[in-house]
Amino acid sequence: MTASVPELWGCDFSSAPSRRKPIVLARGGLRAGRVLLERLETFETLNGFGQRLAEPGHWVGGFDLPFGLPRELVEQLGWQTDWLACMRHYAALSRAEIRECFAAFCAARPAGGKFAHRATDRPAGSSPSMKWVNPPVAYMLHAGLPLLLEAGVSLPGLCSGDEARVALEAYPGLLARSVLGARSYKSDDKAKQTPERLIARKDLLHALEQGTAPLLQAAGLRLKLSHAQHDELVADASGDRLDAVLCLLQAAWAFAQQQGGHARYGLPDFDPLEGWIVTA
Structure with missing residues (x-):
């Protein structure tokens, strides 16, 4: 990479990485509208991934994890509404404390409205960031x-x-749904790793490589893969590697927005406590 052009990253994150379910990092670059996937890296520990993040570098990355909590939740719990103070408080809690606290919040709310949502959840179609199961x-x-x-x-x-x-x-699901609609393309459950999901992965990759996915079409971008990379992404029935590549493409879109003069990588004005999903 030259000094002026960053590397692009896309991360499929796991809160409990392992050999079976590692964190996947897609690394690539942008060349004349083509998003080149250069390599996939995997991390079996949070510490190993943290070390990669801390290395000196020049990159713009899309990370498949929430960057904030719903304002409604934070205010009702009486936590600080400054983002950094809130996140430091949250990080200091144990998972058991988080589960207990959020379950109590949900228990006090009516059926059909148990979870609080961020403003970005509706346009992105994402799960509420306070959800502690599935996912x-x-x-x-x-x-x-x-x-x-x-x-x-x-x-x-x-x-x-x-x-x-x-x-x-x-959020890779946002880009995937723009191509596949409600069709599922992945599952961690071997019994659900069906031929239909295999075909969906092939269809999704075809749209990404041709640049016909709406997000890519609007920005004049398309994915460039080797034959071996294409086969690897199709073969991964869990979809983790493909999700990392989808995040890479969202990062490419964001960088293209920045290059085009749109401030803050194409992000709209958003609540600075909640955060926002890029491309939503």
């Missing part, structure tokens, strides 16, 4: 955001840091 995004926030803060990266609209390393909240 446990509350634990992803708890495990992942402190690593970004410790690494000293910049989180636009939330926290200043090293301007050469820029982290954005991404």
